[in-house]
Amino acid sequence: MLRSCTAALRTLRALRGRREGASPAARDPVLARRWFSTEKVIPKDHALPNPSWSKDLRLLFDQFMKKCEDGSWERLPSYKNSKLVKEQLSQAQLFTRGYEDGLGFEYVIFYNDDEKRTVCLFQGGPYLQGVPGFLHGGAIATMIDAAVGMCAAIPGGIVMTANLNINFKRPIPLCSVVVINSQLDKIEGRKLFLSCTVRSADEKILYSEATGLFIKLDPEKSLI
Numbered sequence: 001m002l003r004s005c006t007a008a009l010r011t012l013r014a015l016r017g018r019r020e021g022a023s024p025a026a027r028d029p030v031l032a033r034r035w036f037s038t039e040k041v042i043p044k045d046h047a048l049p050n051p052s053w054s055k056d057l058r059l060l061f062d063q064f065m066k067k068c069e070d071g072s073w074e075r076l077p078s079y080k081n082s083k084l085v086k087e088q089l090s091q092a093q094l095f096t097r098g099y100e101d102g103l104g105f106e107y108v109i110f111y112n113d114d115e116k117r118t119v120c121l122f123q124g125g126p127y128l129q130g131v132p133g134f135l136h137g138g139a140i141a142t143m144i145d146a147a148v149g150m151c152a153a154i155p156g157g158i159v160m161t162a163n164l165n166i167n168f169k170r171p172i173p174l175c176s177v178v179v180i181n182s183q184l185d186k187i188e189g190r191k192l193f194l195s196c197t198v199r200s201a202d203e204k205i206l207y208s209e210a211t212g213l214f215i216k217l218d219p220e221k222s223l224i
């Protein structure tokens with residue numbers, strides 16, 4: 001936990017240095033290599049380990065990657081930008097991917113098609129603080145929405161959250177790793193009903209429980 005916070009703060013210090021006119025490369029060669037690479041820019045898959053990931057997150061990631069080997073689970077890639085956005089919205093980014101590595105939402109989602117469920121491994125960084133030392137409830141809700149939404153979107157296609165009901169049972173320590181288990185419970189026409197739990201990496205602490213209703217968009221209806 002301490003190491004991941006340290007890595008996140010290193011990024012933060014380098015960014016501050018950049019604002020103040022100092023070269024991040026001079027301050028941090030690791031960041032410099034990452035930022036000033038001459039390689040062709042290709043969309044970055046953010047659902048892969050980076051140096052801000054804690055040992056706990058790496059360990060769980062490796063365990064799930066092993067489960068992917070027989071095809072029962074698959075890792076879902078994740079990108080900041082969507083090709084769907086129009087030119088004037090070219091700065092649009094997926095909310096959960098708008099932070100430098102380690103400062104905000106670090107996560108990866110795995111999907112099991114037979115069981116219609118996802119497991120999201122999530123490490124909330126220092127920019128997501130609410131009560132000092134703990135994650136902000138809105139950040140937890142965001143991550144639940146994204147994880148449960150993904151579980152709905154794979155079978156449902158383009159869906160939107162109509163209702164999300166969360167019970168926050170225990171505060172989540174900042175920079176710790178939690179496991180968000182989401183399950184598709186029922187489909188009724190365009191309505192997808194899901195539930196989820198948020199637990200500590202060792203599964204001993206139940207932090208939050210939630211239920212969600214997602215609606216498959218009707219192509220005949222306009223959103224506005």
Ligand SMILES: CCCCCCCCCCCCCC(=O)SCCNC(=O)CCNC(=O)[C@H](O)C(C)(C)COP(=O)(O)OP(=O)(O)OC[C@H]1O[C@@H](n2cnc3c(N)ncnc32)[C@H](O)[C@@H]1OP(=O)(O)O
Pocket residue numbers: 145146147149150153154157158159160161162163189190191213215216217218221223
């Ligand atoms: C492949 C995709 C990739 C995506 C990648 C990125 C994923 C990242 C994931 C990020 C995830 C982030 C996700 C986000 O951030 S989504 C952003 C937050 N959500 C919104 O902004 C949604 C706003 N709401 C709407 O636009 C509309 O209300 C929607 C589209 C949801 C439904 O309007 P629509 O006109 O289409 O449907 P309808 O009104 O005919 O209703 C249909 C049925 O549903 C029932 N109903 C409706 N609402 C409720 C309710 N609140 N409780 C109980 N029931 C409700 C209704 O009674 C009816 O039932 P029935 O009469 O048929 O029995």
